[in-house]
Amino acid sequence: MRGPVLAAAAALAAALVASPALAAAQTAFSSKVQIYVDDDHTSVISPTVSAAVDVDPDTNVSAGYVADVVTSASIDIVTQASPTTIHDTRHQASLGLSRILGDWTGRFGYVYSAENDYGSHVLAGGVERRMFDKDTTFSLGYALALNTVGRADDHNFARDLTVNDVSATWTQIVTPRLATQLTYQLGIASGYQASPYRYVPVRLSVDADPMYWVPETDPDSRTRHALVIGANWFIPSDSAVQADYRYYRDTWGIVSHTIGTRLFINLTPKLELRLRNRFYTQNGASFYQASYPTTGLYMTIDRELSPLWSDTLGGKLMIALSKRFEGELKVDGFYYKYADFPSLRSRLGANLGVGVSMTY
Amino acid sequence: MNRVVVAVATLLGGLTLAAPRAHAFPTGDQFDMDPLEEDGAGGVAFTGAPRWAGHTCAVCHTGAPGRIGLILQADPVDLFDGGYAPGSVYRLRVVLTNQWAARSAAALGDDCGGDPGSYQRCDSNGYAIEIDDRSGRPVGQLAPMGNGGCNGGAAPGADTRVLADGSAATHSGIHHGQTAWDLCWTAPAAGTGPVTAFLAAVDGNGGDGTVDNPGDQTGDDVFAGAVPLLERGAPPPPGDQGGCSAGGSAAPWAPLALVGLLGLRRRRRRAGRRAVALAVVAIVAASATGCATVKPYEKEYLSKRKMTFAPDASEDELDLHMQEAREGSSGGYGSAGGGCGCN
Numbered sequence: 001m002r003g004p005v006l007a008a009a010a011a012l013a014a015a016l017v018a019s020p021a022l023a024a025a026q027t028a029f030s031s032k033v034q035i036y037v038d039d040d041h042t043s044v045i046s047p048t049v050s051a052a053v054d055v056d057p058d059t060n061v062s063a064g065y066v067a068d069v070v071t072s073a074s075i076d077i078v079t080q081a082s083p084t085t086i087h088d089t090r091h092q093a094s095l096g097l098s099r100i101l102g103d104w105t106g107r108f109g110y111v112y113s114a115e116n117d118y119g120s121h122v123l124a125g126g127v128e129r130r131m132f133d134k135d136t137t138f139s140l141g142y143a144l145a146l147n148t149v150g151r152a153d154d155h156n157f158a159r160d161l162t163v164n165d166v167s168a169t170w171t172q173i174v175t176p177r178l179a180t181q182l183t184y185q186l187g188i189a190s191g192y193q194a195s196p197y198r199y200v201p202v203r204l205s206v207d208a209d210p211m212y213w214v215p216e217t218d219p220d221s222r223t224r225h226a227l228v229i230g231a232n233w234f235i236p237s238d239s240a241v242q243a244d245y246r247y248y249r250d251t252w253g254i255v256s257h258t259i260g261t262r263l264f265i266n267l268t269p270k271l272e273l274r275l276r277n278r279f280y281t282q283n284g285a286s287f288y289q290a291s292y293p294t295t296g297l298y299m300t301i302d303r304e305l306s307p308l309w310s311d312t313l314g315g316k317l318m319i320a321l322s323k324r325f326e327g328e329l330k331v332d333g334f335y336y337k338y339a340d341f342p343s344l345r346s347r348l349g350a351n352l353g354v355g356v357s358m359t360y
Numbered sequence: 361m362n363r364v365v366v367a368v369a370t371l372l373g374g375l376t377l378a379a380p381r382a383h384a385f386p387t388g389d390q391f392d393m394d395p396l397e398e399d400g401a402g403g404v405a406f407t408g409a410p411r412w413a414g415h416t417c418a419v420c421h422t423g424a425p426g427r428i429g430l431i432l433q434a435d436p437v438d439l440f441d442g443g444y445a446p447g448s449v450y451r452l453r454v455v456l457t458n459q460w461a462a463r464s465a466a467a468l469g470d471d472c473g474g475d476p477g478s479y480q481r482c483d484s485n486g487y488a489i490e491i492d493d494r495s496g497r498p499v500g501q502l503a504p505m506g507n508g509g510c511n512g513g514a515a516p517g518a519d520t521r522v523l524a525d526g527s528a529a530t531h532s533g534i535h536h537g538q539t540a541w542d543l544c545w546t547a548p549a550a551g552t553g554p555v556t557a558f559l560a561a562v563d564g565n566g567g568d569g570t571v572d573n574p575g576d577q578t579g580d581d582v583f584a585g586a587v588p589l590l591e592r593g594a595p596p597p598p599g600d601q602g603g604c605s606a607g608g609s610a611a612p613w614a615p616l617a618l619v620g621l622l623g624l625r626r627r628r629r630r631a632g633r634r635a636v637a638l639a640v641v642a643i644v645a646a647s648a649t650g651c652a653t654v655k656p657y658e659k660e661y662l663s664k665r666k667m668t669f670a671p672d673a674s675e676d677e678l679d680l681h682m683q684e685a686r687e688g689s690s691g692g693y694g695s696a697g698g699g700c701g702c703n
Contacts, residue, residue: 034678044682050674064674068681133653134410165691171669176658181669185691226692230669234661238422242666248689256689264666269422272666282688304688330675336686351682353675 027053030357032328038349041073041085052096062096068115090115103130107141117150117196137171151196159192177234181244187224194218200299206291206342216300219287224250238266253286254305270320276332281309290340307339314351321356328355388486388521388530405488405528407558408584408657410496416560416584417488418660424582428563430487431455432587443590444500446550449510454487454559456539461565461581466537472566479571483537484564490528491545491557491589496656498527499548499555510544518542553591558657560584586657670694 029051036044050064068090092113099106104127111122126141143165151157167185174180194216201210230244246258262276285305287298314332321327330353337346393400406415418424433453434440444450462483465472472482493499503510504518520543521532529543548555563581567573654662665671676694684690 030674032674032678034675036682046678048674048678066678133656135654167691173654173659173662176654177661179662179667179669183692187691224689224691226689228692232667232669234664234667240664240666242669244693246689246692248691250689252688254688256687258689280683280687280689285688304686308687310687332679347686351679353678355675 027360028357030355032353032355034330034351034353036349036351038347040344040347040349042349043071045069058100060096060098062094062098064092064094064096066090066092066094068092088116090118103134104128105130117152119148119150121146135173137169139167139169139171141165141167141169147191149192149196154196157196159196161189161191161193163187163189179232181228181230181232183226183228183230185224185226185228187222187226189222189224190220193220193222194300195302198301200292200301202292202295204291204293208291214295214299216302217298218300218302219252219298222250222252224248240264248282252305254282254284256280256282272318274316274318276312276314276316278312279309280311283307284340288340290342301343303338303341303344306341308336308341309339310334310336316353324358324360326357326359328353328357330354388532391488391528391530392524403523403525405490405523405530405560407488407490407528407560408586408660409490409492409498409556409558410656411492413663414656414659415663416582416657416660417486417562418560418582418584421562421577421580421582423578424580426581426583427458427460428561428581428583429457430559430561430583430585431457432489432557432559439589440587443592443594444547444555445592446547446552448547450545450547451505451510452489452543452545454489454541454543454561456485456487456561456563456583459483459485459539459563461563461579465566466539469537472536473571473574476571479569481566481569482564482574484566484575485538485562486531486564487541487559487561488528488530489543489557489559491555493548493552493555499552501546502526502529503544503546504529504532505542505544550591551594553594555589555591557587557589558584559586584657584660586655 029049031049032047034046034048036042036046046066046068048064048066050062052060052062054060070088070090071085073085090113092111094109094111096109097107107124107126107128109122109124111120111124113120113122122143122145124141124143126139128137128139130137143163145161145163145165147161147163149159149161165185165187167183169181169183171179171181196215198216199213200216202212202214203210226246226248228244228246230242233241233243235241240263242260242262242264244258244260246256246260248254248256248258258278258280260276260278262274265273265275267273284307285300287296288300288302288305290306292299312332312334314330316328316330319327319329330351332351332353333349334351335346335348338344391401391405392403394402404412406412406417406419408414408416431454433455435451436448439450459466462481465481465483468480468483472480474480489502490498491500491502502522504520504522506513506518519532519538519541520529522529531538531541561583563583564575565579567575568578661667670676673694680690680693
C-alpha cells in the first residue's frame with residue numbers, strides 16, 4: 001500500500017536524450033543493491049540488474065529489472081485512516097533499443113512497473129544528431145506514461161494518470177577538457193494526482209483537534225518546466241568535476257532550485273573515488289496549507305508539496321577488479337528540512353549501495 | 361629517399377587514465393588477437409582516429425609524461441605540400457623522437473632479455489598509423505615495405521604489418537630498440553578529398569626490468585598526432601565547421617563562467633529567473649567558444665566515463681526515483697523509472 005503522489009510519471013524521454021554518448025555503446029552487465037533508510041521509519045531495498053548488448057556495431061539493445069522492497073511506518077502512513085506498518089514491493093522491467101544511422105541515433109524504450117496499488121507503462125522515443133566533428137549534439141525525446149492509481153483492498157478504486165514528457169538537449173564540447181549540456185523538459189500530467197489514502201484534517205489551527213476530515217484533492221492537471229545546465233570539466237591527475245543547476249517551476253506554484261556537484265578523484269589506476277553534494281530547495285504549492293480552517297477546492301497534507309530544502313552528501317568508490325569487472329561501494333547521507341509541515345520537521349537518512357559491473 | 365620532416369609532434373600526452381588494466385603489445389601481431397583469450401587488441405589499433413573516439417595508446421599506457429614526439433616522412437615528398445596523387449604509391453617512415461624510456465637498453469637491440477640471473481631490460485617501442493577520409497573511414501592501402509621498396513610483397517622481417525582488415529598498420533614482431541618504421545601507402549582514388557594520417561606511438565620501458573614482468577604498460581611514454589593530407593588537384597574542401605572559425609582553443613574563461621553558476625543558488629526567489637537567464641547566457645557563451653573545433657584526437661579526456669553526463673544511469677534512476685517521491689519537482693535529469701515509490 002503506497003501513497004500515490006504524482007512522482008510516478010517516468011520521464012524516460014530525458015534519459016534517452018540527456019546523455020549523448022561520447023563513448024560508443026557497449027556490451028555490459030551490472031547488478032546492484034541499494035538500501036534506503038531514514039528516521040521516518042521507512043526502509044527500501046532496491047536490487048537491480050541491467051544488461052546491454054551490441055547486436056551489431058550500430059545497434060544496441062538493453063534490458064533491466066528493478067525491485068523496491070518497502071517497509072514503512074512513516075508519518076504519511078500513520079496519518080491515514082488506518083495507521084499501520086506497510087510492506088510492499090514494486091517490480092519494474094525495462095527494455096531499450098538504440099541504433100546509429102550516420103550522424104543520427106534513434107532510441108526507443110519501454111518501462112513497465114507494477115506494485116500493489118499502482119501500475120505504470122512508459123513508452124519513450126528519441127533522436128540525436130551529432131554535428132561539427134561531433135562537437136555538438138542535439139537531442140529530442142518524448143515519453144508517454146500511462147499510470148493506474150489503485151487503493152489497496154479496494155478493487156473498485158482505479159484512477160488514471162497520464163503524463164506526456166518532451167525534452168530537448170544541447171551538448172557542446174567546448175575544449176578538450178570541458179563539455180557542457182543544456183536540457184529543457186516539459187511535462188504535462190493529467191488525471192488523478194492526489195493520494196487515495198490521505199485525509200486532510202479541517203481544524204481552526206495546527207494544534208487544534210480536527211473538526212472533520214476530507215479526502216485529499218489535488219488539481220487534475222499539472223504542467224512542469226525544468227531547465228538544467230551542466231558542465232563536466234577534466235582536471236589534472238585524471239580527475240573530473242561535474243556541476244549542474246536546475247531551475248524548475250510548475251502550474252501548482254512550485255519553484256525549485258537544485259545544485260549538484262560531483263568530484264571524481266583517481267586514487268590509483270584501479271581505484272576511483274566520487275564525492276558529491278546535492279542541494280535542493282523549493283517553496284510550497286499554491287494550495288498547500290499547514291492547516292485548513294475550512295474546506296477548499298484543493299486540499300493536501302502532502303509534505304512534498306510543502307516548503308522544504310534538502311542536502312545530500314556522499315561518496316562512492318569504484319574499484320577495477322580486473323580488465324572486465326568493476327565493483328562499487330556507495331554511501332550517501334541526506335537531510336530534509338520541512339519549513340511548514342507540523343507533523344514532521346526533518347528527515348535524516350542514508351542510501352547505501354554495492355554493485356558489480358562487467359563490460360566487454 | 362628524399363625526406364622532409366612534416367610533422368614534428370608537439371602534442372603533450374600526460375594522460376593518467378583510470379582505464380581498465382591492459383597489457384602492452386610488444387609484438388605487432390597482438391593487435392589482431394583476441395582480447396580475452398590471447399591478450400590481444402581485437403583488431404583495433406588506437407591511433408586517435410575519430411572512429412575510436414580519439415583513443416590512442418594512452419588508453420592503457422597511463423601516466424605518460426609526454427616527452428616523446430613523432431615525425432612522418434614521405435617519398436615523394438610532395439605528398440605534404442602538393443597533396444596526394446590518387447592511386448600513387450608513397451613510401452612512408454614513422455620516426456619516434458626524443459626516446460628516453462629504457463634508452464640505455466636500446467643498443468642491445470634484440471639481444472636483451474635472457475635468464476633471470478642475467479636478465480637485461482628490453483627497449484620495446486611500437487607505433488600505429490591509419491589514414492582516414494573526412495567521414496572517418498580508412499582509405500588507400502597500407503602495406504609493409506618489400507625488398508624492392510614499395511613494389512612487390514613484404515620483405516622478410518619487415519618491421520611493419522597491416523591489421524587483418526587493412527585499416528591500420530602497426531609495428532611487426534619484436535624489434536627492440538627500434539625508433540623508425542617504414543611502410544607503403546597507395547593513395548585512394550580521385551574524388552576522395554582531404555584525408556588525415558593519425559599516428560600514435562609508445563616508448564616502452566621494458567616492464568619493471570625483471571624477467572617476471574618484461575612488458576607492462578606502466579612507465580611508458582606515449583605520443584599521438586595527426587597530419588592532414590590534401591588531394592592533389594582537387595578543389596579546396598568546403599568548410600565543415602558550421603560557420604565557426606576553426607582553430608585555437610576556447611576562451612579560458614569559459615569554464616569559469618560555468619563554475620560561477622554555483623554561486624547563483626544563494627540568491628533567493630527574485631533571483632530565480634535571473635539565475636536561469638544567466639545560466640543560459642553562460643552556457644551559450646561558453647559553448648560559442650566551442651566553434652573552435654575540438655579535433656577527434658583531442659577527445660581523449662572527453663571519452664572517459666567520468667566526463668559523460670550520465671556516467672551511471674542505473675544509479676541515477678534509483679536516486680531520481682527516491683528524490684522525485686520526496687520533492688515537488690521532477691524532470692531534466694533523466695528517467696526515474698516507473699511506478700510510485702512515495703513512502
